[in-house]
Amino acid sequence: MQGFINNYLIEFGHVATFTAFIILLVQASAPWLAGRLQSPALARSGIMASYIVLILMTIGGATLIHAFVVSDFTVLYVASHSNRELPLLYKVTALWGGHEGSLFLWAWILTAFTCLLAFQGKRLFPMRLPVMLSVQACLTLGFLGLILFLSNPFERLLPGAMAGKDLNPLLQDPGMAIHPPMLYLGYVGFSIPFAFAMTAMLTRWETTLWIGLIRRWTLFAWTMLTVGIMLGGWWAYYELGWGGYWAWDPVENASFMPWLLGTALIHSITVQENRRMLQTWNLFLAISTFALSLLGTFLVRSGVLSSVHAFAVDPGRGLYILLFMGTVLVISFGLFLAKGRVDTQREAMSSSVSREMLFVMNNVLFTVLCVLVMLGTLYPLALEAINGAKITVGAPYFNATLIPFFFLVILLMGIAPATPWRKVNLSRLWSRLWFPVVAGFSGIAAMYAWDDKAHWFAYVGTGLVAFVLMAMLVDFFRNASRRAKQNNENIISAWLFLVKRNRRYYGGMFVHFGVLIIAIGMIGSGLFRSEQVVLMAKGDVLEIGNEQLRFDGVKQFKKDNYFALQGQFALLGTDIVIKPERRKYPVQEAPTTESGIDSSWARDVYIVIGEVVNGRYSVHAYVNPLVEWIWLGGFIIVFGIGWSLSQRMREKKVHTAGVVKQGSVA
């Protein structure tokens, strides 16, 4: 019996996944068939179908995870990515350690979200739900088609391998373990606004009526994508040993492009809710953000671009994804150009300077940023296609050209909240902003006093951060003191009350604050880093940044599935010993390094130990000021989104009625 289970459990999962594929065909065609056959019940069948598909996909996934956990090496995918010695946690996360399994995860998340959509739609938009579910089904079919016919994780290796190949050591890390699921939650999350947009264009559903419904979905997807990207950067910093966190690698850019447009979408939705404008922009952004998720999938898995992150190259799969993506984009943008540019705006933008206009500028900036990232990433390919020449577009290019745009974004971040809707009274605006402007220039002066030879990014960046921080403070102070006077309470409790009542607004402010913290971290670690590469013998002392490191030799030991050589570096003036390692995993040939890091809010001391040269160890040491602020900023952003999303039921009811209240707690 046990043998039977072991041999056939995985096949059961395979069959379940195939059945899901069949049912999805029903789900996709339900609305059209229902129209043909005049059967309303058939239209609603999509809901039940989506539930069944989720159950089947879960069964499929469960059998795969089971295969990993029991180290069933008759499954090719398990044999290629796992090993009996692997810790249990990584046996499970190995499911998405390779191309086939990670695709399966993508598809599973898509079916889960479809179910949630069905659940929400039954109540809120029952008439249009069948079409929505059909859109989702078509997307899922595209992925399952790829999985079942070209990248099958259930493929057997008979007779089974004696030992597994082991998971890439770089992936045997908690950060790397949840990085893909977070990213996929983001990518797939953006399929929901996409489905809304498609349904709106297919069934003539006015944007105003559903834009509020996608706000939470969009925020959720954006947050997951942000967390995924931050995890990637955090992991790169801790694991890869070059003291940096973002390299503008094509695959990193692939995740950054939907993030940029997603940010634009979030802000654009706010304009629509408040002023009933930018319908066309919102449709465009909803479609494009998801389109970029698909593009990202293509770039990572097709071998078109050279990248440290890319999965194994296979042009066959690449062709399939390209065709799939092409079909989706042609249909969605075709519909958009035919029907989507609806001009039902009822109110004019009343003057040139208003919050609406600043939001439009925001949309423009983020779209331009996205286009530039795409340009830089695809330019080498384009050049090669034109004249066969090969060039590299690396980090120095992106940093030099994009950071000024980010500065503009930060500037907007400071001005927009102080600018009212509709029409601005310039003198009133100035009364709110003059103090922040002073703060900004003080910031520049302070930075200049600290270091007068820094890159100009440092001065402008500090000035802008100071400007926006002060603008936020002024805003809070104004609002809180007004309330404090009215209700005769102290300013702190007034402010806390406002924060609790206006969760959407203040959640957004928290997110902006998080962005500022990240900016501070990037200015510090990006522009004021110290780096030294030296050969050290036992007892040698290295002076770097404001720190002194004394090398106290090495220790050697075995742990889990690797051998380690660990350097001992004493941080003089403290009790701290920093311990970078070189590890050798017997199954994989190449050794890996683990950086030794001592973190504090002021700076990280970061050490990588290398080879022995003439009896001395090669040591690469960095001091990264303020780098931990970047991760802190990430947490603040997530907190801010959570706060914003916790705005309660009152708002939901308003949207069910299909009317957006003017000036509501928005």
Place this chain on the structure above:
Amino acid sequence: MKKYKKTILVFLLTLFISSSVFSAEVAEDPIERKMLDIAEKLRCTVCQNQPVAESRSELATDMKDLITEKLKQGRSEQEIIQYFVDRYGDYVLLEPPQSGNGALLWIMPPMLLLLAVLAAVLMMKSRREKLAFTPPPTLSDADKERIRLAREDDSGKK
């Protein structure tokens, strides 16, 4: 015997003190630093999108050694970079060249921004004109009379 012990002790002590002078404060070799600065700008041709300075591949190590040797010979950064470009092409530069093949890349960012801002401003201007506020028509005397009568009617019914 005691004399010998003293001598040995003094000898060991001297050794100990001078060893802390020998375990020197290390500083970076300026040539190594220069080499790494150059290696930061060159792309490792067998790696996927990494600078030579960060790569652990054999080719990158060979390149770093060659850079060090050329620096010791007194070559300038410009000459060394040109050496590699002559043999591996522009591909070996991490930052695209500012002229020729890379020119478009550097022009696009400011150009795009200008275009986009222009487009947005024009878009808003046209929208403003299209939906310009038209004042409601003024009531004619006949209309005013009809309203008065209707009001009287209402108050009568009440």
Place this chain on the structure above:
Amino acid sequence: MGKAWWAIVPVLVILFGLLSYGLTSNPKHIPSPLIGKQFPIIEGKDLNGNSVTLGVIDGKPTVVNVWASWCAACRTEHNVLIRGARRYGNNISLVAINYKDELANAKRWLNQLGDPYQWSFHDLSGRAGLELGVYGVPETFFVNKQGIIVEKISAPLTDAQFAAGVELMNK
């Protein structure tokens, strides 16, 4: 301004064209800027310890093959080189650069598989390779009578490529 959205169409067309092209191209292949330039003079020793010089052309077009005993792909192209040496015989010179290889391993390899080369330059440090823009093994240079590099193949050589290279050299 609704017309402006139609700009999406050319963007999509270009994007798809580009990505389709991308599927057919090899991101690892680097075109060589040395084609059309003089083959550099590099002095050193061959596998038997004799002094040899790369880049000195003795009146015949020369094929320079870069190989190593640790390179699996070099095995697959080796027969191509043996056939080429036999077919074109005295009309060309065939020399090699043994790249970053131990002498013993290199000699054993040639003993086992045959030695079509006049001599193999022993480039233990990889310097000669760097001088020639070598980024992987195997690679093959086709040099004409004037010492100009007319072609560089950065992959295991095929018979067809060998023939095409010889034709280019004789032009």
